[in-house]
Amino acid sequence: MSLTRQDRKMTLFALTWPIFIEVMLHMLMGNADTLMLSQYSDNSVAAVGVSNQILFLLIVMFGFIATGTTILVSQYLGANNYKDAKGISSVSLSANLLISIIISVVIVIASEDILLLMNLPRELLPEATVYLQLVGGFSFIQALIMTASAILKSYGYTKDTMYLTIGMNLINIIGNYLFIFGPFGFPVLGVQGVAISTVVSRIIGLIVILYMLKQRVHFTINLKELFKLPTHHLKNLLHIGVPTAGEQLSYNTSQMVITFFITMIGTEALTTKIYTQNLMMFILLFSMAVSQGTQIMIGYLIGAKEYDSAYKRCLRSLYSGIVISTLMAIIFTIFSDPLLGIFTSNERILEIGGTLILLTILLEPGRAFNMVIIGSLRAAGDIRFPTYMGILSMWGIAVPIAYILGIHYDLGLVGVWIAYICDEWVRGIIMLYRWKSRAWMTKSFSHRPAVSS
Known part of the structure; x- marks a missing residue:
């Protein structure tokens, strides 16, 4: 069975095993903040746990654009329509960036009120607010990573996103270790340090995945073109995503x-x-x-x-x-x-x-x-x-x-x-x-x- 161009390698197994490893890593390492904080403070674990419930809902909201991207890019590539494949890639990045920036601003401004609505005990509020403001405030970076990852997977580069996940998790764990346990003279920052390492790992991950997009599919973000949202592409994305x-x-x-x-x-x-x-x-x-x-x-x-x-x-x-x-x-x-x-x-x-x-x-x-x-x-x-x-x-x-x-x-x-x-x-x-x-x-x-x- 032939799919398109270089895709003689695109068998189900070749696509699936890197996705399996990537999802497993997300599962195993997704709670790294919580697991490592358990050695620091039970209250810190509870504060981060409640904040992560809110952040998980944001991931769901960002994910609907990524889902539409995977489907549309795959269909256009199958039809050998490389122009529209890149067009939908640009629109999906633009749409998720706009949506996620608005959400990030709301989270930063209203984080304390949101946590109080969840009946968070007052003694946990300072740490939970710091974590939610830092990680939630930079959540637009995660939205871009999810979208770029969907584009790469649609082109068949599932191993690239797997390696990226491994790298981001390692950076996050190293950062957690440095800021929780304070070796080599690093300041012990607890929840704030965990939030910083999460954000830094995502910023590095975004830089790497944008480089991957340029190298693999010759896709470069053009700021002038980024916010031109062709109606038919946006409509199709929302038709799938919503x-x-x-x-x-x-x-x-x-x-x-x-x-x-x-x-x-x-x-x-x-x-x-x-x-x-x-x-x-x-x-x-x-x-x-x-x-x-x-x-x-x-x-x-x-x-x-x-x-x-x-x-x-x-x-x-x-x-x-x-x-x-x-x-x-x-x-x-x-x-x-x-x-x-x-x-x-x-x-x-x-x-x-x-x-x-x-x-x-x-x-x-x-x-x-x-x-x-x-x-x-x-x-x-x-x-x-x-x-x-x-x-x-x-x-x-x-x-x-x-x-x-x-x-x-x-x-x-x-x-x-x-x-x-x-x-x-x-x-x-x-x-x-x-x-x-x-x-x-x-x-x-x-x-x-x-x-x-």
Whole structure:
């Protein structure tokens, strides 16, 4: 199967393994600030933890432009339309820069008020405010990195973004070490130092990734052209990004409601959920990487009008995702006790957590259905159907069943996990039907006539 130009190397495996490593590093190192601060002060950990909840929502908001960028650039490259591929790259960087600068300013001005709205204890407010103002104030840098990374991945350079992630994490950890423990005469700055090292690692990361864009795809930011936003490109970006962001926000909100149900069961149940989901995330990594790699390939194939190849590619990726996630779930079930034992020695948590990981054997294949097929539908330009079905399933299946089984019938976390399984499988089967209907074949962005701005 040929995709375009140099892309004889663009196999699913070649795209996927660097994405897998990158996402795993984000997962392992994303909490480096919190883990290292735990050696400094429990209050500092709590302050940074609350601030990071707010910053995570910003990442979701920036991510909707990056998602649209991946899909549109892939489709244009598949259609050998390099001019529009660069055009959409420029528009996506401009749009995310404008949005993120506004958000960054708001965060700096209103950080204390936002933290108070989250009912943060007064004694944690000074440290949390410093962290949120520094990291949030420079969040526009992260927005640009996410967008530039999406462009590079769309061109097939997934290893470049992996190396960048490794480098940024190393710089961040070194900075944390210097400012938390104060070796070689460095000042011990605690939370402020952690924020500084985070910002510095991102600034260096931005410089490097912009250099990568210039070297790899000959894309150079022209300040005069940067803020010319062609209407048709911006419209396509928002057409993909806004529903995707809406679905992500809906998912996060539904999970908050289910977490509230779990708090009704008890603190031990909430702790068990956190530990179990921490382990489950490593199973999810495989489906996530396969989904992202497949999305890029589907975009190319749709752009090249190779619809039959795109149809088969999605199904092959789906089978791979199901097999890998099922095998990983089985392995984690066999070793559930020692894995959960990393976090706790509580026999009750080990017992319930082991049952939940066993149920994961049913849950993860259903999740693979959704991640792979929804990514493929979006790559083909079919945006609204998976979004609407996702929101309907989250609130019509997952939330009510979690309450009915978990709370009303007193099944606890097992009832909640059954709700997750029902949500993933019902939605997954509907998505498979949608893919097999081939309704997505008429929704490509790369073949729509451009509308002059």
